[in-house]
Structure formats: C-alpha cells, structure tokens
Amino acid sequence: MDVFDAIQARREITAYTEQEIERDVLEKVVDAGVFAPTGNNLPSKNIIVVQDRKTLDQLAKTTPYMKWLEQAPAAIVVTGKSHISKYWLQDASIACAFIWLEAVEVGLGSAFGAVYNAHDERESEKRESYVRNLLNIPEEDHVVAGLGLGYPKEEPKPKKHTPRDQVVFYESVSNEKGE
Ligand SMILES: Cc1cc2nc3c(=O)[nH]c(=O)nc-3n(C[C@H](O)[C@H](O)[C@H](O)COP(=O)(O)O)c2cc1C
Numbered sequence: 233m234d235v236f237d238a239i240q241a242r243r244e245i246t247a248y249t250e251q252e253i254e255r256d257v258l259e260k261v262v263d264a265g266v267f268a269p270t271g272n273n274l275p276s277k278n279i280i281v282v283q284d285r286k287t288l289d290q291l292a293k294t295t296p297y298m299k300w301l302e303q304a305p306a307a308i309v310v311t312g313k314s315h316i317s318k319y320w321l322q323d324a325s326i327a328c329a330f331i332w333l334e335a336v337e338v339g340l341g342s343a344f345g346a347v348y349n350a351h352d353e354r355e356s357e358k359r360e361s362y363v364r365n366l367l368n369i370p371e372e373d374h375v376v377a378g379l380g381l382g383y384p385k386e387e388p389k390p391k392k393h394t395p396r397d398q399v400v401f402y403e404s405v406s407n408e409k410g411e
Contacts, residue, residue, distance in 0.1 A: 240338040244389065246300035248382025257338045263379065264334030265310065265327040271319025277327055280309040280367055280410060290366055291378055292328050294359050298345035304380035311373040324376035331379055341384035347375040350404025
C-alpha cells in the first residue's frame with residue numbers, strides 16, 4: 233500500500249471482530265513503531281504489546297476513553313523516557329503514528345487512547361501510574377498512549393476535515409485568511 237493511501241484510509245477504529253491477530257501481522261505493526269525516528273537517535277521509547285485478556289480489560293479502565301480495549305484482541309502501549317531524551321514525547325508520538333499507519337496497511341483497525349497529558353499533571357500521573365503498575369513500567373517512564381488493535385468490525389462514517397486553508401499557510405501565517 234502506498235504511504236499516502238494509508239494516510240488517507242486511516243481512521244480511528246473502536247470496534248473489532250473476534251478474529252485473532254496473526255503473530256507476523258502483529259510484529260509488523262510493532263516494527264513500524266520500532267523503526268520510527270527519534271530525536272538525536274536516542275533510545276527514548278518502549279513499546280509494550282499486550283494480548284492477555286485480563287490485562288486488556290484492566291487497561292481499558294485507564295481512562296474513561298479507552299473502553300474499546302475490552303473488545304480489542306491486542307493493545308500496544310508506547311512509553312517515553314524523559315531521562316533519556318528531551319524529545320521523548322515527540323518520539324513516542326511518532327512511533328504511535330507509524331504503528332497506526334502500519335495497522336492500516338495490514339488490514340487492522342486501531343484506536344488511540346491518550347494517557348499522558350501535559351495540561352493536568354495530577355490526572356496524567358494518576359493514569360500513568362495505573363498503567364505503570366499494571367505493566368511493570370519503570371517509575372521514570374511516561375506512559376504516552378495505548379493503542380487498541382483488531383480486525384475492524386465496522387466502518388466509520390466519512391470524516392469532515394478541518395478546511396485546508398485553516399491549517400496550511402505558505403511562507404507565513406500573515407493574516408486570518410492566511411494570505
Ligand atoms: C493525541 C490524540 C489523543 C487521542 N485520545 C483519544 C482517546 O483518549 N480516546 C479515544 O477514543 N480516541 C482518542 N483519539 C482519537 C481521536 O479522537 C481521533 O483520531 C479523531 O477523532 C479523528 O478521527 P479519525 O482518527 O477517525 O480521523 C486521540 C487521538 C490523538 C491524535
């Protein structure tokens with residue numbers, strides 16, 4: 233699949249069939265995260281694959297917005313190491329994006345559950361420590377996100393994108409119209 237086709241086809245998929253994900257398919261998705269670039273090429277992330285049903289059900293309770301993990305046959309949790317790189321959040325986020333896109337290529341659906349957030353330190357710490365305890369993640373690592381994975385059960389409704397001229401500017405963001 234062409235990269236741009238995958239980018240255009242990618243959606244958040246929150247309903248999955250019971251079909252198991254084949255090992256080689258799952259590992260390919262994981263590798264997309266492994267091969268994602270990092271700032272200064274530092275080893276600033278971990279990628280944790282979860283397939284145990286009980287653990288997935290517990291992971292679904294990390295935030296009120298990850299309930300879809302109760303249906304998912306697998307999850308990938310991506311963590312970032314702020315003690316290794318100042319770019320840990322970007323590194324982990326790019327890995328998540330690569331994982332999401334590779335899921336499209338192999339015919340899987342994926343959903344993104346944000347765990348870390350920069351605006352509410354207390355809530356972020358609460359959610360992160362819940363996942364740390366569940367998956368034996370070192371205290372100093374940030375839990376950036378948990379992605380659900382599974383074969384899609386339904387197709388999302390067509391998406392309305394933010395108008396391009398509200399997003400893209402050339403040379404400078406010079407006025408409200410972007411002219
Ligand atoms: C940084 C980020 C955080 C997100 N957090 C959640 C989340 O906690 N739970 C969830 O169900 N979806 C979450 N999403 C998915 C978005 O809601 C979804 O990508 C968005 O509505 C656009 O839909 P699309 O992915 O189908 O294009 C998140 C996506 C991003 C990029």
